[in-house]
Amino acid sequence: MSTIHIALLGYGTVGKGVYQTIKTHQKRFKAILGKEVKIEAVLVKNLEKHQLPDPDVILTNKFEDIISLPKLDVVIDAIVGKQPGFSYLSQAIKRGCHIITANKQMFAHYGRELLSLAEKHGVSVGFEATVAGGIPVIQTLRKLLSVNHIKKVHGILNGTSNFILTKMREEGCSFSDALSLAQEKGYAEADPTNDVEGFDAFYKAMILSEVVYGKQPDWEKVRKQGISSITLEQIELFSKFGLRFKHVASLEKTTKGIHCSVKPVLVSSSHPLFHVEDVQNAVSIDADIVGNISLQGPGAGMFPTASAIVEDLIQLETERARPDEGADHASFAHEPLLTWVLYGEVKNLEIPESIEIIGKINAKALLVLAKEESIENLSNKIKGITVYQLLGDFTFSGTEESRFPSAHSITGS
Ligand SMILES: NC(=O)c1ccc[n+]([C@@H]2O[C@H](COP(=O)([O-])OP(=O)(O)OC[C@H]3O[C@@H](n4cnc5c(N)ncnc54)[C@H](OP(=O)(O)O)[C@@H]3O)[C@@H](O)[C@H]2O)c1
Structure with a gap:
């Protein structure tokens, strides 16, 4: 049976979880992929902090030991920060390895570069773990x-x-x-x-x-x-x-x-x-x-x-990853009117026409409808006011100062 050879960068919270999961799921890999998955080496920063459970897996603090492994198919990145993660993954791609990362800071900065480099070298990039952990x-x-x-x-x-x-x-x-x-x-x-x-x-x-x-x-x-x-x-x-x-x-x-x-x-x-x-x-x-x-x-x-x-x-x-899929499917929308709560010294607040007051929640909180740009202009001009967007339906009892009858219902988007 053939083997997928893996290098794991990082042996902290995520790295240890990946290591254990790969060890405990060998039967699953064989059933789904018809292959074994083997971790060949683990990269850490401080060697003295770590001991791996398997003596045949290389533990190193030098990326050269990883990139020069005789057999290497996939590099999994679970280290922190933009660098050296980006540089390590770029080298892995150039060597023809698939890469998988959990490192959101690095991927937000360099995801695009890594995806296009991967496309050039015919390898895949997995980054599901960078957003919302276990949620697919x-x-x-x-x-x-x-x-x-x-x-x-x-x-x-x-x-x-x-x-x-x-x-x-x-x-x-x-x-x-x-x-x-x-x-x-x-x-x-x-x-x-x-x-x-x-x-x-x-x-x-x-x-x-x-x-x-x-x-x-x-x-x-x-x-x-x-x-x-x-x-x-x-x-x-x-x-x-x-x-x-x-x-x-x-x-x-x-x-x-x-x-x-x-x-x-x-x-x-x-x-x-x-x-x-x-x-x-x-x-x-x-x-x-x-x-x-x-x-x-x-x-x-x-x-x-x-x-x-x-x-x-x-x-x-x-299957191969499909970078940027969907980019052409997104539609354009007009800037929407959103619902906001203005909180603070609202009593004598001068509200421009672009912002519609829906009602008064209490002496310190006003409910308004406006485009984000209008709200930003207002909050840049006026100190002592904090602005929060409101999401979901909201029913409130209007006060005597409200322009609306009591028990008014609005929908925040
Ligand atoms: N923790 C989570 O729940 C979670 C969820 C989703 C994504 N992530 C992301 O996953 C990555 C890892 O998170 P974590 O919580 O596992 O971090 P962590 O516990 O701090 O572990 C980081 C690991 O990376 C190693 N490392 C750091 N810098 C390195 C370098 N320059 N060269 C070699 N090894 C280096 C560390 O080595 P030493 O142990 O020797 O210091 C450590 O083993 C981060 O990018 C994080 O944003 C984390």
């Missing part, structure tokens, strides 16, 4: 794109932020206490900046944009905001109105190009993301034929991520 979002989007136009994608793509927001609301604790709890449980890194300031979700959104629209928006124009400025006071106030904060990455193609934002939004119970709690991730896809599809599941962790990597391994053995 890339595969699902590709399948949908063969028939559908994807209108919008909304996703909770960072489990740590979702965990913090859930704990703050459920247990009434501050942001820093919820963050400490996330760190105790091993969800957040010692330096949580990437998670709580939105960088991690941003990288994943850029990878999704490549899959759905065949390119990324201008990074400078993407509104990127984390959750560290959300206060318990805000969470409690909006909870009373049945609204939850979620950290959401949104993607949509408009007449002005790809529109993407990564920011905290308010979500009502009618929206699929409302019930996504704790460390769960979810992706809600609006497609023209099938309608709305929501996928929810573990967005990170040793085995969910390993599952995505091994699925890629099986897929690339059975």
Whole structure:
């Protein structure tokens, strides 16, 4: 029986999960692929930290030992950072190896280069694990794109932020206490900046944009905001109105190009993301034929991520990856009117005509309808106001100052 020869870059949370999964699934590989899968070597940074369970597998801290292996078919990347991951994978492709990566930061920056290099060398690139861990979002989007136009994608793509927001609301604790709890449980890194300031979700959104629209928006124009400025006071106030904060990455193609934002939004119970709690991730896809599809599941962790990597391994053995598939299927949309909550000193706020006030939630919160551009202009001009997009249906009792009768129902998109 023939063998697929693998090199594994990284032996941390993800690397160990992949190693164990490959070891425990040999029968499955033989049944599906008619081949054995053998890890030949593992690359780490600090040799002294590690011991592999199998003496015949090479453990090294030199990439030269990997790239010069006599037999090498697939290189799996589970290391961190843009470099040296990009350089290692480029060398692997040039040698004729298929590559699979979990490294979203590297892939958001260099995915395009790696895909075109791979095409040139006739090899495949698997990157399912870069977005939402164990949820098969890339595969699902590709399948949908063969028939559908994807209108919008909304996703909770960072489990740590979702965990913090859930704990703050459920247990009434501050942001820093919820963050400490996330760190105790091993969800957040010692330096949580990437998670709580939105960088991690941003990288994943850029990878999704490549899959759905065949390119990324201008990074400078993407509104990127984390959750560290959300206060318990805000969470409690909006909870009373049945609204939850979620950290959401949104993607949509408009007449002005790809529109993407990564920011905290308010979500009502009618929206699929409302019930996504704790460390769960979810992706809600609006497609023209099938309608709305929501996928929810573990967005990170040793085995969910390993599952995505091994699925890629099986897929690339059975068919070649199809880079940028669907790029021509995306349709253009007009810039939509969205629903927003303006929070803060709203009492004497001068609202331009481009923004329609729907009602007043309370003395500190107004509900409005506007295009994103108008809202951005307003929030750039006026200090003391925070703006949150509202997703889902929302029914509220209008106050005496509201222009609408009580129990008014609106729909946020
Ligand atoms: N953790 C998750 O749930 C998850 C989910 C999806 C995607 N990812 C992505 O998967 C990758 C790995 O994440 P992780 O959580 O497994 O990280 P981790 O636990 O910190 O492990 C990283 C591994 O990579 C090795 N490494 C780092 N830099 C290296 C370098 N320059 N040369 C050689 N080896 C190097 C480290 O070696 P030493 O051990 O010797 O330091 C370690 O074994 C990251 O890109 C991450 O964004 C993670």
